[in-house]
Amino acid sequence: xxxxxxxxxxxxxxxxxxxxxxxxxxxxxxxxxxxxxxxxxxxxxxxxxxxxxxxxxxxxxxxxxxxxxxxxxxxxxxxxxxxxxxxxxxxxxxxxxxxxxxxxxxxxxxxxxxxxxxxxxxxxxxxxxxxxxxxxxxxxxxxxxxxxxxxxxxxxxxxxxxxxxxxxxxxxxxxxxxxxxxxxxxxxxxxxxxxxxxxxxxxxxxxxxxxxxxxxxxxxxxxxxxxxxxxxxxxxxxxxxxxxxxxxxxxxxxxxxxxxxxxxxxxxxxxxxxxxxxxxxxxxxxxxxxxxxxxxxxxxxxxxxxxxxxxxxxxxxxxxxxxxxxxxxxxxxxxxxxxxxxxxxxxxxxxxxxxxxxxxxxxxxxxxxxxxxxxxxxxxxxxxxx
Amino acid sequence: xxxxxxxxxxxxxxxxxxxxxxxxxxxxxxxxxxxxxxxxxxxxxxxxxxxxxxxxxxxxxxxxxxxxxxxxxxxxxxxxxxxxxxxxxxxxxxxxxxxxxxxxxxxxxxxxxxxxxxxxxxxxxxxxxxxxxxxxxxxxxxxxxxxxxxxxxxxxxxxxxxxxxxxxxxxxxxxxxxxxxxxxxxxxxxxxxxxxxxxxxxxxxxxxxxxxxxxxxxxxxxxxxxxxxxxxxxxxxxxxxxxxxxxxxxxxxxxxxxxxxxxxxxxxxxxxxxxxxxxxxxxxxxxxxxxxxxxxxxxxxxxxxxxxxxxxxxxxxxxxxxxxxxxxxxxxxxxxxxxxxxxxxxxxxxxxxxxxxxxxxxxxxxxxxxxxxxxxxxxxxxxxxxxxxxxxxxxxxxxxxxxxxxxxxxxxxxxxxxxxxxxxxxxxxxxxxxxxxxxxxxxxxxxxxxxxxxxxxxxxxxxxxxxxxxxxxxxxxxxxxxxxxxxxxxxxxxxxxxxxxxxxxxxxxxxxxxxxxxxxxxxxxxxxxxxxxxxxxxxxxxxxxxxxxxxxxxxxxxxxxxxxxxxxxxxxxxxxxxxxxxxxxxxxxxxxx
Numbered sequence: 001x002x003x004x005x006x007x008x009x010x011x012x013x014x015x016x017x018x019x020x021x022x023x024x025x026x027x028x029x030x031x032x033x034x035x036x037x038x039x040x041x042x043x044x045x046x047x048x049x050x051x052x053x054x055x056x057x058x059x060x061x062x063x064x065x066x067x068x069x070x071x072x073x074x075x076x077x078x079x080x081x082x083x084x085x086x087x088x089x090x091x092x093x094x095x096x097x098x099x100x101x102x103x104x105x106x107x108x109x110x111x112x113x114x115x116x117x118x119x120x121x122x123x124x125x126x127x128x129x130x131x132x133x134x135x136x137x138x139x140x141x142x143x144x145x146x147x148x149x150x151x152x153x154x155x156x157x158x159x160x161x162x163x164x165x166x167x168x169x170x171x172x173x174x175x176x177x178x179x180x181x182x183x184x185x186x187x188x189x190x191x192x193x194x195x196x197x198x199x200x201x202x203x204x205x206x207x208x209x210x211x212x213x214x215x216x217x218x219x220x221x222x223x224x225x226x227x228x229x230x231x232x233x234x235x236x237x238x239x240x241x242x243x244x245x246x247x248x249x250x251x252x253x254x255x256x257x258x259x260x261x262x263x264x265x266x267x268x269x270x271x272x273x274x275x276x277x278x279x280x281x282x283x284x285x286x287x288x289x290x291x292x293x294x295x296x297x298x299x300x301x302x303x304x305x306x307x308x309x310x311x312x313x314x315x316x317x318x319x320x321x322x323x324x325x326x327x328x329x330x331x332x333x334x335x336x337x338x339x340x341x342x343x344x345x346x347x348x349x350x351x352x353x354x355x356x357x358x359x360x361x362x363x364x365x366x367x368x369x370x371x372x373x374x375x376x377x378x379x380x381x382x383x384x385x386x
Numbered sequence: 387x388x389x390x391x392x393x394x395x396x397x398x399x400x401x402x403x404x405x406x407x408x409x410x411x412x413x414x415x416x417x418x419x420x421x422x423x424x425x426x427x428x429x430x431x432x433x434x435x436x437x438x439x440x441x442x443x444x445x446x447x448x449x450x451x452x453x454x455x456x457x458x459x460x461x462x463x464x465x466x467x468x469x470x471x472x473x474x475x476x477x478x479x480x481x482x483x484x485x486x487x488x489x490x491x492x493x494x495x496x497x498x499x500x501x502x503x504x505x506x507x508x509x510x511x512x513x514x515x516x517x518x519x520x521x522x523x524x525x526x527x528x529x530x531x532x533x534x535x536x537x538x539x540x541x542x543x544x545x546x547x548x549x550x551x552x553x554x555x556x557x558x559x560x561x562x563x564x565x566x567x568x569x570x571x572x573x574x575x576x577x578x579x580x581x582x583x584x585x586x587x588x589x590x591x592x593x594x595x596x597x598x599x600x601x602x603x604x605x606x607x608x609x610x611x612x613x614x615x616x617x618x619x620x621x622x623x624x625x626x627x628x629x630x631x632x633x634x635x636x637x638x639x640x641x642x643x644x645x646x647x648x649x650x651x652x653x654x655x656x657x658x659x660x661x662x663x664x665x666x667x668x669x670x671x672x673x674x675x676x677x678x679x680x681x682x683x684x685x686x687x688x689x690x691x692x693x694x695x696x697x698x699x700x701x702x703x704x705x706x707x708x709x710x711x712x713x714x715x716x717x718x719x720x721x722x723x724x725x726x727x728x729x730x731x732x733x734x735x736x737x738x739x740x741x742x743x744x745x746x747x748x749x750x751x752x753x754x755x756x757x758x759x760x761x762x763x764x765x766x767x768x769x770x771x772x773x774x775x776x777x778x779x780x781x782x783x784x785x786x787x788x789x790x791x792x793x794x795x796x797x798x799x800x801x802x803x804x805x806x807x808x809x810x811x812x813x814x815x816x817x818x819x820x821x822x823x824x825x826x827x828x829x830x831x832x833x834x835x836x837x838x839x840x841x842x843x844x845x846x847x848x849x850x851x852x853x854x855x856x857x858x859x860x861x862x863x864x865x866x867x868x869x870x871x872x873x874x875x876x877x878x879x880x881x882x883x884x885x886x887x888x889x890x891x892x893x894x895x896x897x898x899x900x901x902x903x904x905x906x907x908x909x910x911x912x913x914x915x916x917x918x919x920x921x922x923x924x925x926x927x928x929x930x931x932x933x934x935x936x937x938x939x940x941x942x943x944x945x946x947x948x949x950x951x952x953x954x955x956x957x958x959x960x961x962x963x964x965x966x967x968x969x970x971x972x973x974x975x976x977x978x979x
Contacts, residue, residue: 153558170555175429175449318536318555318562321432322468325475328560329509336510349508356471359443359464360432367443 006252007241009215009223011203012196018092019135021206025100026141028205030060033104037201039209041221046072046157046194047264047289048364052201055191058181059105062189067107069098070166070185070192073114074150074157077265078311079291082225083195084118085237090199091125095132095145097198100205102143105191110145113162116152154315158363159184159192161317172317173363196225196290216242220282224290230262231255231296245285247276249292257296260380265291266308267368270301272379301380302338308372309334316365323366326357330373337385344385347377390456405447405458406434416460417469417498419476419588420537421448423920424906425546431537432472433498436460444468473502478509480589481518481532487590492917494588495535515560523571525757526579526750526913527594529553531563534591540564540583547906548880550700552577564591567979576703576979578880580696580904581750581774581913594750594914597771598781604742604770605648612742613730614649615722615801616640618656619748619812619909620775622930626916626923627779628789633926635934638794643782644746645795651734654797655745656804658718658725659811659820661952662693663943665969666715666817667825668960670899671864679866686710688875688890688897691817693717695755696904696913698973700880705887706975714970718811719745719752720761723768724968725801729956733800738764744771746778748812748912751904760971774914803948806839806935813931814878814908815844815851818901822855822874823942829857829864839941845932847907847925849882850875852897874899879906 025033038053059067071094075083087094098110114122129145136143148166150156156165160174163185184190193201200222204212216222220242229235232253250258261271263286271279271286279285281292295304309331318324333350336342354370361367377384389398392409399408404427409416419431429449436447439457444465447458459465477499484490518532538555541564545551552575556565566575584592604612621637630636644652670689676682692698692713701708716724722745727738745752749772755761756769773781782789797803807823810816819841826834834841834855843853855872857864875897877883883902889895905911907924910931940946957965 155558172555175427175446177451312559314559314561316559316562318558318560319430319538321430321472321475321535324536324559324562325479325509325512326471328512328515329475329478332510332512332515342510352467353471353509356468360435360468360472361443362429362432362446 006244006248007215009239009241011223012086012199012225012239013089014203016093016203016206018096019139021202022096022099022136023139025103025205026139030104030106033100033205034060036209037104037204040204040212042197042200042204042212043220043283044194045196045200045224045289047077047267047287049283049287052193052197055181055193056101056104059107059189059191062182064189065106066188067105068185068188068190069101069105069107069110070162070190071098071110071112071195071198072157072159072162072192073112073118073195074162075115075118075195076154076157077267077289077291078308079229079262079265079293080227080289082227082237082290084121086195086199086225087118087121087125091128092132093199093202094195095129097202098145099136099141099143100202101191101193101198103141105189107191108142108144110143111148111166111185112145113148113150113156113166116150119149122147153317154311155317155365158365161363162192163190172319173365175362194289217280217282217284219284224288226288226292227290228253228292228294230294231258231299232294242282244281245277246271246279246281249281250276250294253292254294255296258294259297259299260295260301262291262293262295262304262372264288264371265293266311266372267365269371270375270379301376301383302334305334305373305376305384306331312365312369320362320366322357322361323369326353326361326366327369329353330369334384347381347384351377388452388454390452390454390458392458393460399452401452403452405436405445405450405452405456408452409447409458409460414460416447417501418448419494419498419535420539422539422586424586425539425542428538428542431476431535433469435465435468435472437462437465470502471508473498474508476535477503477507479512480535481513487533488593488596489590493590521572522595523573524577524579524754525573525595526753527572527581527584527592529572530591530593533589534564535589536562536564537588538564539586539588540592543582543586546881547582548578548580548904549884550576550578550880553583576977578696578699578904579751579754580880582905584750584913585915585917585919594774594777595753596777597753597773598777598784601744601771601773601781604744610740610742611650611734611736612648612744613651613653613726614644614744614746615653615655615658615719616644616746617719617748617812617909618659618809618931619912619915619927620746620778622812622927622934623748623910623915624775624779627776628782632923633930635930636789637934638796639789639792641797642792642795643787643789646787646792647781647785649744651798653722653801654804654808655718655722656808656811657801657946657948658721659808660805660943660946660949661721661969662715662718663807663820663824664949664960665965666691666713667821667828669713669715670821671825671828672961674898675866688900689713691901693811693817694902694904694909695749695751696880697883697902699751699754699976700883700904701887702973702976703978704884705891708887708891709973709975711890712973714972716761716969716971717755719747719772720755720768720971721969722801723756723761724763725952727764727766727768728968729952730801738766742770743768744773745769746773746775748775748909748915749905750774750913752914763968776914776916779916800948803946804938805940805943805946806938807941807943808946809934809938810931812909813845813928814903815846815876815901816908816931818844818874818876818899820943821899824944826855826857827942827944829861829867830859831861832859833942838936840932844874844876847921847928849879850877850885872899873897874901876901878903878908878911880904
């Protein structure tokens with residue numbers, strides 16, 4: 001593990017001949033494309049980490065002639081801003097990734113669901129999209145992409161809520177099963193992938209899976225784009241090989257006084273200083289969709305937690321009980337404890353509640369509220385109480 | 387078939403069955419809140435979560451389909467802990483002032499609280515954090531968001547069963563609520579007051595607006611003569627609120643109970659239902675003649691029935707250009723009201739100013755109807771108070787009556803005699819059947835050609851029904867109808883009504899006469915009927931209605947001697963001047979949003 005340092009990688013933003021990669025993919029069979037992505041070990045870059053090749057394989061296996069590839073660009077996790085950069089810098093690679101996914105699964109139509117706050121990117125994205133459509137037509141392939149805009153709701157980044165939103169309804173997660181690969185957008189088989197995932201998949205086709213698996217670890221193959229913020233002298237976007245420990249990360253990006261790193265945003269985990277050395281950033285440790293927030297000793301972890309809970313209490317869709325009411329109770333609970341209106345042991349009740357939310361909520365939002373809550377309360381209990 | 391294990395018991399069920407339904411076949415009860423047999427599944431409340439072996443999280447049994455080899459635990463420690471938390475969470479956002487609540491002891495949340503949440507509450511009260519305002523603007527029902535647990539049954543009811551969507555989800559997170567268009571008061575949105583949401587609300591968030599105290603005041607006022615009418619669908623459902631099984635008829639006891647409550651005269655809406663048939667049947671035949679023979683362009687066909695006030699408000703909002711297609715007949719309730727303070731008051735030598743007219747209805751929309759400005763043709767408010775079946779049950783309990791031991795008795799007279807045709811108004815297809823029994827006989831001089839007068843094609847729970855009656859052997863004055871095929875249609879539930887209205891509006895349907903009832907099953911499934919409701923319960927009520935019809939001595943409205951008498955003594959002739967003044971009405975175009 002010692003050798004796995006902070007190898008900077010340039011895969012996502014590397015300039016490639018997009019046309020050539022698309023042509024290469026179109027000369028492959030659907031199975032070959034899927035096989036390469038499977039062999040690369042690529043897992044979804046939005047945070048949940050579902051194997052991309054499997055998602056494509058399941059969608060490809062569906063008999064329905066109408067299928068969709070959806071690019072999830074509703075980047076809303078607090079502290080994440082890498083998809084904005086990717087779309088800004090290498091949009092043609094995103095489009096190419098979608099076309100390749102479309103070819104692999106038999107989808108002729110793609111949708112990009114763009115975060116409402118990123119509307120300012122649209123004019124340039126359309127210029128690039130126009131060029132892309134022209135190129136695809138020249139190659140002689142039937143595939144097109146449309147943009148759909150979000151309106152600022154965090155929940156619309158949840159895949160099924162995103163479909164609801166595209167379909168013109170209130171963005172609320174659906175019951176699963178059925179999963180998107182069998183019944184997704186417009187109730188058709190759909191593969192929904194993160195912006196970065198699509199670009200990575202496209203680069204796997206370009207370089208071949210054998211090249212890709214040289215990077216990363218067994219559980220976390222390849223590299224990842226990180227959005228780094230908080231108490232750091234180096235805020236911004238960095239593409240790093242997976243497999244590093246939080247300690248290695250802090251050594252590079254910390255300000256020398258880091259007491260905690262929030263890995264994976266509000267829905268991720270808080271890693272305290274004492275666990276830096278033995279926590280790996282990746283699916284074997286703490287996974288992240290890219291958000292890395294550093295906190296130094298000047299920060300109150302109560303305030304950090306309060307901020308996250310406030311965020312969730314507002315951004316829950318409100319549909320299911322554990323999430324809608326649970327978020328409010330967690331927030332109210334820590335406020336009461338802080339004010340001395342509830343005993344400090346009430347935090348134990350709240351931890352149990354967080355456990356219930358994890359197992360009983362309808363979607364990933366409610367299921368992950370407990371991550372930040374528990375990891376902050378368990379590691380910074382004094383700061384929360386006093 | 388799929389085999390799975392629930393709590394170690396093996397069970398074999400059809401593919402597509404939910405875990406909840408599979409458990410039920412084993413006699414294992416899983417609690418639910420947002421689930422309702424009439425509605426699509428939601429999976430929102432999470433009360434029904436169970437443990438599935440190998441699954442990362444608990445699963446909601448109401449939405450999870452069974453799969454081969456699945457192993458489910460419905461009562462493990464993990465499940466119980468989660469369920470207790472969920473019930474407690476719901477209680478924390480619910481203003482639990484149960485003793486003040488109209489739904490006390492008929493509240494699904496209360497039942498769950500009794501099972502899962504006795505003792506100290508774990509969580510803090512959240513109702514104080516919200517500025518809840520109770521919406522009392524509708525004359526039919528009250529919306530109290532502080533009691534709402536966001537299960538969305540009402541939302542699904544309004545959209546899926548009624549095609550109205552007067553209420554929908556708005557906002558998110560802690561602010562998420564069930565709201566009207568632009569948060570307007572319920573009196574100022576497209577709402578039909580049908581009360582189907584009230585029937586399905588598991589708590590006291592949606593309740594009918596009660597007038598029980600006002601009715602008691604009138605009864606105790608010795609200067610007032612309080613006359614009460616009972617709708618056909620009340621007698622076959624009231625029992626459910628008084629410990630009887632669905633489908634038990636309690637007509638005789640109902641009459642006795644009303645008398646014992648202190649009403650001065652206990653009369654029957656069925657009488658004016660019979661009168662409606664004479665007026666509406668005449669109107670239909672006249673329209674057919676004027677439009678088809680004389681080419682009158684001022685009258686519209688097909689003609690829609692007008693007994694259901696939910697349907698009236700629906701068409702006023704959504705298809706105002708078809709208002710001329712509505713029969714101008716008032717509903718039986720309002721015909722009764724107009725006559726109670728004219729004909730009846732005269733007959734009993736009462737000052738109509740001292741007559742208080744109360745109706746017992748299976749309906750919440752009737753409360754709105756009684757308040758319409760047109761409904762004052764007697765010179766007074768024709769109907770003073772409308773009580774639902776449920777409110778009557780409350781009064782019976784308040785009075786301490788032991789309903790089961792009451793003697794059976796008959797309605798008073800006048801305006802208390804009725805026929806089986808009046809009774810079947812309570813079921814979808816009933817008005818059509820009653821109208822056909824009379825109209826066919828007027829035109830041909832012979833009874834309708836169906837065994838025992840039972841016109842089976844217009845009966846049943848199908849959403850939209852169609853029938854064609856061939857008219858043969860007509861009397862001289864109806865010669866123009868000889869050999870004609872009278873095409874009729876029946877719809878119940880506004881989602882079905884909308885299908886027909888849309889087809890007619892687009893010129894895609896060729897009917898002469900259409901019966902529409904706003905509620906599923908007709909009035910027997912009305913918004914004022916006992917809770918709970920389901921297809922099975924409504925089916926039983928329907929069977930009871932037809933048994934009631936078969937047991938009547940008279941089965942055809944035109945055979946009702948009181949109806950004959952009222953024309954001779956008072957109304958002169960069907961659709962005559964006086965009848966028009968008292969028994970007919972007009973409609974108002976309303977906003978479509």
